[in-house]
Amino acid sequence: MKIFFGKEEKFAIMLLLIVILFSFVLLLVLDSAGKESFASPYSPSSEEGDLVTFGGPVDEIVFTKTGGHIIVKSGKTSIFIRNAASQDIIPDPGMMIHATGTVENYKGEMEIYVSDPADAIFINKTSQE
Numbered sequence: 373m374k375i376f377f378g379k380e381e382k383f384a385i386m387l388l389l390i391v392i393l394f395s396f397v398l399l400l401v402l403d404s405a406g407k408e409s410f411a412s413p414y415s416p417s418s419e420e421g422d423l424v425t426f427g428g429p430v431d432e433i434v435f436t437k438t439g440g441h442i443i444v445k446s447g448k449t450s451i452f453i454r455n456a457a458s459q460d461i462i463p464d465p466g467m468m469i470h471a472t473g474t475v476e477n478y479k480g481e482m483e484i485y486v487s488d489p490a491d492a493i494f495i496n497k498t499s500q501e
Contacts, residue, residue: 407491408472414449414484418475426451426484427470430463430494443483444469444492450483452476453492463494470495 377385407423414424432445444451444463451471463469470493473486486492 411472414475416448416482418482420475420477420482422475423472424475424484425470425472427468429497430465430467430469432465433463444471450478450481451486451492452478452483453486453489456486456489456492466497468495468497469493 408425411423411425412418414426418424426446426449428446428449430444430446434443434445435441436443440455442453442456442463444453446469451469451473453471471484471486472491473484475482476485477483
């Protein structure tokens with residue numbers, strides 16, 4: 373049994389292939405840009421749901437009782453890093469943190485929620501100098 377495509381069907385298939393190719397190229401471009409290029413710097417006026425970046429000194433590290441998460445305190449800013457302990461991320465106070473995450477409200481306090489531990493980079497102050 374042979375399938376014959378008319379002019380309209382051939383045009384529709386060609387258009388569909390072009391859309392698929394365009395979507396794939398757009399996905400590659402946006403993925404290489406990273407989420408940080410779409411984030412704004414964190415400030416106390418950042419709203420819940422905003423994608424933000426934050427950089428500052430690590431003042432305190434709190435390991436959660438379950439789940440292998442850590443909470444990094446930098447000044448008045450809290451950064452919750454999901455599954456950080458399971459990724460062997462063990463920062464020390466005095467290090468610098470650069471994180472990209474979403475602003476969330478946790479128990480009435482705003483915090484930066486980092487869902488991927490790779491989005492939290494810790495740097496020794498001595499290695500910067």
